[in-house]
Amino acid sequence: MALPTEFTNALQAAVAPEAILTDEGSCERFSKDYFWYSPWLQEQLADKRADAVVQCRTEQETIDVLRLSYAHRVPIVPRGLGTGNYGQAIPLEGGIILDLRHMNRIVEFVNGGVRVEPGAKLIDIEMAAREQNLELRMYPSTIAMSTIGGFIAGGSCGIGSINHGVLRDRGNVRSLRVVTANEEPQVLELQGKDIDKVLHAYGTNGIITAIDLPLTQRIDWRQLAIGFDSLKEAHDFCWALGRSEGIHKRAIALLEQPLVSFQKPIAALANPDQHAVLTLVDPTDLEEVKLLVAEMGGTISIDVPLYEPGAPIVSDATWNHTTLWAKKINDDYTYLQCAFAPDPRDSWQQLSHMKEKFGDEWLMHVEMVRFMGAVNYWALPVLHYRDREGLQAAIDECKNIGIGISNPHTYILEEGGHDAGNPVQLAFKHESDPLGILNPGKMKLFVSAGISDGPGSSGSDETVGKTIASEQSV
Numbered sequence: 217m218a219l220p221t222e223f224t225n226a227l228q229a230a231v232a233p234e235a236i237l238t239d240e241g242s243c244e245r246f247s248k249d250y251f252w253y254s255p256w257l258q259e260q261l262a263d264k265r266a267d268a269v270v271q272c273r274t275e276q277e278t279i280d281v282l283r284l285s286y287a288h289r290v291p292i293v294p295r296g297l298g299t300g301n302y303g304q305a306i307p308l309e310g311g312i313i314l315d316l317r318h319m320n321r322i323v324e325f326v327n328g329g330v331r332v333e334p335g336a337k338l339i340d341i342e343m344a345a346r347e348q349n350l351e352l353r354m355y356p357s358t359i360a361m362s363t364i365g366g367f368i369a370g371g372s373c374g375i376g377s378i379n380h381g382v383l384r385d386r387g388n389v390r391s392l393r394v395v396t397a398n399e400e401p402q403v404l405e406l407q408g409k410d411i412d413k414v415l416h417a418y419g420t421n422g423i424i425t426a427i428d429l430p431l432t433q434r435i436d437w438r439q440l441a442i443g444f445d446s447l448k449e450a451h452d453f454c455w456a457l458g459r460s461e462g463i464h465k466r467a468i469a470l471l472e473q474p475l476v477s478f479q480k481p482i483a484a485l486a487n488p489d490q491h492a493v494l495t496l497v498d499p500t501d502l503e504e505v506k507l508l509v510a511e512m513g514g515t516i517s518i519d520v521p522l523y524e525p526g527a528p529i530v531s532d533a534t535w536n537h538t539t540l541w542a543k544k545i546n547d548d549y550t551y552l553q554c555a556f557a558p559d560p561r562d563s564w565q566q567l568s569h570m571k572e573k574f575g576d577e578w579l580m581h582v583e584m585v586r587f588m589g590a591v592n593y594w595a596l597p598v599l600h601y602r603d604r605e606g607l608q609a610a611i612d613e614c615k616n617i618g619i620g621i622s623n624p625h626t627y628i629l630e631e632g633g634h635d636a637g638n639p640v641q642l643a644f645k646h647e648s649d650p651l652g653i654l655n656p657g658k659m660k661l662f663v664s665a666g667i668s669d670g671p672g673s674s675g676s677d678e679t680v681g682k683t684i685a686s687e688q689s690v
C-alpha cells in the first residue's frame with residue numbers, strides 16, 4: 217500500500233525526521249525475521265515489505281504514531297530485533313514497522329526484579345542483573361541479539377526453563393505496560409492473569425512499552441558438554457539429570473550426531489563420534505553431576521564457567537541455534553517443535569520409532585523444560601526438507617504416536633500453538649485494536665471493521681501440519 221500523504225506529513229511532526237526510514241533497503245531489511253527456517257514460509261513471505269520504518273524512542277512517540285495510524289488506517293508491525301522464527305514481525309499488508317530497539321533503558325532494579333523498556337537487549341539485562349547479584353530467570357538462545365519486548369511478544373521459553381518453566385507460567389512476568397490502537401490510544405498496566413492478553417500475541421493487540429520482570433539469584437554456572445556413545449544413554453542421562461531435584465541446573469539439551477559437529481561454538485571441543493548432552497549446572501553440584509555422568513557412561517569434553525572470556529557459550533548451540541548451525545551446513549534442513557511424552561520409557565519408545573521410520577532424515581535435538589510443574593522432554597528435531605509431503609508425513613507420524621507438535625511452519629498465531637485460539641487475546645484485540653491495524657493477518661479469528669478481512673485474510677489454508685495444541689513454540 218502507498219502511505220497516505222496526510223499520514224506521512226503528520227508523522228514528521230510526531231517523531232524526528234531521521235527516525236522515519238523510507239528507502240528500499242531499510243524497508244526490506246526491517247521487514248524480515250528468521251522466517252526462512254521454514255521453506256514453506258519462505259515461499260509465502262519473501263516478498264512482503266513495509267512502506268516505512270518508524271523508530272520510536274519514547275512511549276509518547278509510540279502513542280502519537282498509533283493515533284495517526286488509527287486515523288489513517290495504516291497497519292503497524294512492532295519490531296524488536298527481528299529474530300523471531302515464524303514471520304511474526306513480517307508485515308503482510310504493508311504499512312509501517314515500529315522499530316522499538318531504541319526504547320532500551322534498564323530503568324531500575326526493584327524488589328528482586330527489573331523494570332525495563334521493550335527494546336532492551338536480553339544480554340544487557342542479564343549483565344546488569346549480575347552486577348546486582350541477580351540474573352534472568354529464562355532467556356532464548358538469541359540472548360545476545362534479541363530484545364525483551366520481542367521475547368515476551370514472540371518467544372516462549374529457553375535457557376532457565378528447566379528451573380522456572382515457560383514465560384506463560386504465572387509469575388514469570390510481573391507487569392506489562394501496553395499502548396492500545398484506539399482512536400485515542402490507551403496506556404494500560406497489565407498484571408496477574410491480564411498478562412496473558414498480550415503475552416506471545418505477536419504484537420497483534422498492543423504495543424508493550426515497559427516490562428517489570430522478576431529475576432532470580434545469580435549463579436556462576438558451569439557449562440558442560442557430555443559425550444555418549446548411544447542415543448539411549450544420552451536420552452536416559454537427560455531424564456536422570458532433569459529429575460535430580462538436588463542438582464541445580466539452567467539448561468539440558470541433547471544433540472544427536474552429526475548435529476554436534478555442525479555446532480560451531482562447540483564442535484572443535486566435543487567428541488565427533490559421540491552424541492552430546494549440553495548443560496549448565498550450579499558449581500556447588502558439579503561433583504555430583506560428575507558422579508552421575510560416570511555412572512551413566514558419559515565423558516565430559518567441555519567444562520568451563522559461563523561468561524569466562526574466550527570460553528564458548530554452550531547455549532549458542534541449543535534451542536533454535538541448533539537449527540541455525542545445521543542450516544549453515546545445508547540449507548535444506550528445517551525443523552519441528554515437539555512435545556514428547558513426559559515419561560522416560562514412553563519418550564524413548566517415541567524417539568526410537570521416529571529414528572526407525574526416518575533414520576538420518578530426523579536428527580534428534582532435545583530441550584528439557586519444566587512445564588506445568590513437571591520435567592518435560594521437548595524437542596526441536598532437525599529434518600531434511602525434501603518436499604511438502606515429506607514434512608507433512610513426519611508431522612502426521614508424530615501425531616499418530618502421541619508426540620505433540622507446535623507448528624513452526626505457519627505465521628498464523630492460532631496455528632502455531634493454540635488450535636482453537638486464545639479467547640482472552642481475541643477478546644482483548646477487539647477492545648485494543650478494533651480496526652485491526654496491529655500486525656494484521658496474524659490473528660486469524662479476528663474479524664474487524666478495519667483493514668484486515670478476518671479469518672485467514674492473508675491466506676493460510678494450506679498450512680503444513682495444521683496444528684496440534686501445545687504450549688511450546690520457540
Ligand code: FAD
Pocket residue numbers: 249250293294295296297298299300301304305316334355356357358361362363364365366367368369370371372373374375417418419420422423424425535536537540655689690
Ligand atoms: P522480534 O522478532 O522483533 O519480534 C517478535 C514478535 O514480537 C513479533 O511479532 C513482533 O511484532 C512482536 N514485538 C516485538 N516487540 C514488541 C513490543 N514491544 N510490543 C508488542 N509486540 C512486539 N525463542 C524462544 O522463545 N526461545 C529460544 O531459545 C529461541 N531461540 C532462538 C534461536 C535462534 C537462532 C533464532 C533465530 C530464534 C530463536 N528464538 C527463540 C526466537 C526469538 O529469537 C526470540 O523469541 C526473541 O526473543 C525475539 O526477540 P526479538 O527482539 O528479535 O523480537
